[in-house]
Amino acid sequence: MQSLGIDVLFKGTNFLRLLSGLWVAVRISLISVSISILVGLIVGVLMTSENRILKAVFRIYLEIVRIMPQMVLLFIVYFGTTRVFGWNLDAEIAAIFVFSFWGIAEMGDLVRGALISISKIQYESAMALGMNGKQVYYYVILPQTIRRLIPLSINLITRMIKTTSLVMMIGIVEVLKVAQQIIEANRRSSPNAAFGIFAVVFLLYFLICWPISRLSVSLEKRWS
Amino acid sequence: MDLDVMISYLPLYKDALLLTMRIGWQGAAIAVVIGLLGSAGIHFKIPIVRYMVYAYTQLFRNTPLLVQLFFIYFALPKIGILVSPEVCGTWGLGLLGGAYMTETFRSGLDSIPKIQSESAESLGMSRSQVFRYVILPQAVSSSVPGLVANIIFLLKETSVFSTISLMDLMFTAKDLIGMYAKTIECLVLLVIFYLIMLLPVSVLGDLLERRLRHAEFGD
Numbered sequence: 001m002q003s004l005g006i007d008v009l010f011k012g013t014n015f016l017r018l019l020s021g022l023w024v025a026v027r028i029s030l031i032s033v034s035i036s037i038l039v040g041l042i043v044g045v046l047m048t049s050e051n052r053i054l055k056a057v058f059r060i061y062l063e064i065v066r067i068m069p070q071m072v073l074l075f076i077v078y079f080g081t082t083r084v085f086g087w088n089l090d091a092e093i094a095a096i097f098v099f100s101f102w103g104i105a106e107m108g109d110l111v112r113g114a115l116i117s118i119s120k121i122q123y124e125s126a127m128a129l130g131m132n133g134k135q136v137y138y139y140v141i142l143p144q145t146i147r148r149l150i151p152l153s154i155n156l157i158t159r160m161i162k163t164t165s166l167v168m169m170i171g172i173v174e175v176l177k178v179a180q181q182i183i184e185a186n187r188r189s190s191p192n193a194a195f196g197i198f199a200v201v202f203l204l205y206f207l208i209c210w211p212i213s214r215l216s217v218s219l220e221k222r223w224s
Numbered sequence: 225m226d227l228d229v230m231i232s233y234l235p236l237y238k239d240a241l242l243l244t245m246r247i248g249w250q251g252a253a254i255a256v257v258i259g260l261l262g263s264a265g266i267h268f269k270i271p272i273v274r275y276m277v278y279a280y281t282q283l284f285r286n287t288p289l290l291v292q293l294f295f296i297y298f299a300l301p302k303i304g305i306l307v308s309p310e311v312c313g314t315w316g317l318g319l320l321g322g323a324y325m326t327e328t329f330r331s332g333l334d335s336i337p338k339i340q341s342e343s344a345e346s347l348g349m350s351r352s353q354v355f356r357y358v359i360l361p362q363a364v365s366s367s368v369p370g371l372v373a374n375i376i377f378l379l380k381e382t383s384v385f386s387t388i389s390l391m392d393l394m395f396t397a398k399d400l401i402g403m404y405a406k407t408i409e410c411l412v413l414l415v416i417f418y419l420i421m422l423l424p425v426s427v428l429g430d431l432l433e434r435r436l437r438h439a440e441f442g443d
Contacts, residue, residue, distance in 0.1 A: 004302065004303070005302075063426070066376065066426060067376070067380075067418070067419065067422045067423060067426055068380075068415070068418060068422075069380040069381070069382075069383035069418065070380075070383075071383035071384065071394060072383060072394070072414055072415060072418055075394075075397070075398075075411060075414070076411050076415070079401065079407050079411065080407065080408065080411050082407075083407040083408055084408065158286065162286075162287065162288040162289075163288070165288035165290040165291060166288075166290065166384065168290075169384075169386075169387070176290065176291065176294060179294075183298075191302075192302040194298045194299050194301075194302050195299040195300075195302035195303060197299075198291075198294050198295045198298055198299040199295065199299060201291055201294070201295075202287055202291050202292070202295050205286070205287045205288060205291055206283060206286050206287050209286035209287065210282060210286045213285070213286055
């Protein structure tokens with residue numbers, strides 16, 4: 001039986017190239033997730049507002065993100081803006097923009113959920129103890145909200161990393177693209193390399209996302 | 225925007241929509257079946273099976289669908305397992321969804337406090353009666369929001385199928401843009417067709433959730 005491509009992995013700098021491809025995906029997701037968390041916190045607080053216009057705007061925003069596949073958004077931003085505005089957007093910027101657009105909605109919704117899950121009684125009790133509005137937020141509401149949010153935000157990181165695999169569709173050379181290139185380059189010498197290489201990519205993604213999602217689950221258990 | 229061009233593209237988009245919906249819903253159906261079996265395996269603590277289910281859900285929940293599809297479509301043939309793009313899409317989606325559905329149903333089953341099954345048993349119900357009349361109805365209603373969210377998630381994930389050369393909506397849009405460069409028209413149609421596919425599910429899901437909230441015990 002012919003080799004299944006593990007040897008190809010150790011030829012030259014192939015493995016390093018795979019890892020640097022993975023880093024491209026991880027880098028895009030880390031930047032997007034940071035933007036999402038920061039802006040999402042503000043958006044989430046705004047979402048609890050009673051203002052009707054604000055409410056309607058956020059509802060539409062959330063529904064767009066809920067229904068449109070990220071891939072479609074990616075295409076609209078990457079190909080659409082070139083056509084309409086004549087922008088020559090860098091693919092990575094387009095990706096960060098789309099994933100942040102998506103992540104801010106997700107994060108905002110999580111923040112909103114966490115804020116409204118704290119019962120009204122707590123605000124009232126704190127007030128009754130003589131705290132002012134600022135103190136109530138600082139000592140009572142925020143600590144609980146943050147505890148609830150940390151595991152959920154960590155979970156958002158893994159979802160972001162998984163979603164960034166889509167960027168190969170707009171021409172960014174990330175781990176899957178590098179894998180294809182390696183397989184293509186070694187087609188003659190080891191025609192079965194696809195098995196080994198794709199299995200390794202599968203495993204790499206798992207090795208990144210699994211610990212992060214375990215962390216999120218264990219924090220959630222500890223703090224609930 | 226050129227309306228005539230858009231109208232002339234409609235039949236192509238319609239075919240693509242039908243293909244995308246067929247694979248999406250078949251995948252979702254497989255996912256529900258896997259989810260039911262998997263969550264039962266964990267809930268009833270069936271030896272060995274529960275560890276296998278655990279490994280499966282962790283593996284598929286922590287990798288992107290695109291990577292799973294590439295593995296099934298490009299890697300498996302090298303060890304003699306050849307699948308058509310359509311089978312690959314359906315089962316790839318089914319396996320991904322199955323992992324998510326297992327978690328959803330399992331947490332639905334776990335959400336019922338133990339005291340309820342103990343009370344039911346002390347009233348003289350048998351174990352199967354407890355499951356059928358006490359646990360299951362409540363577990364179903366608390367799983368529905370997760371189920372709806374998973375189905376929408378799976379239907380959205382179909383957008384990566386073009387990478388395994390399935391002629392889905394994304395593929396059609398990209399192909400037409402490549403051939404005739406009517407980018408805006410193609411993108412607008414793409415959005416409209418995804419709305420046709422997903423908006424009804426989202427709206428119906430909301431209605432279903434609101435209705436089932438009445439069925440919850442207490443509160």
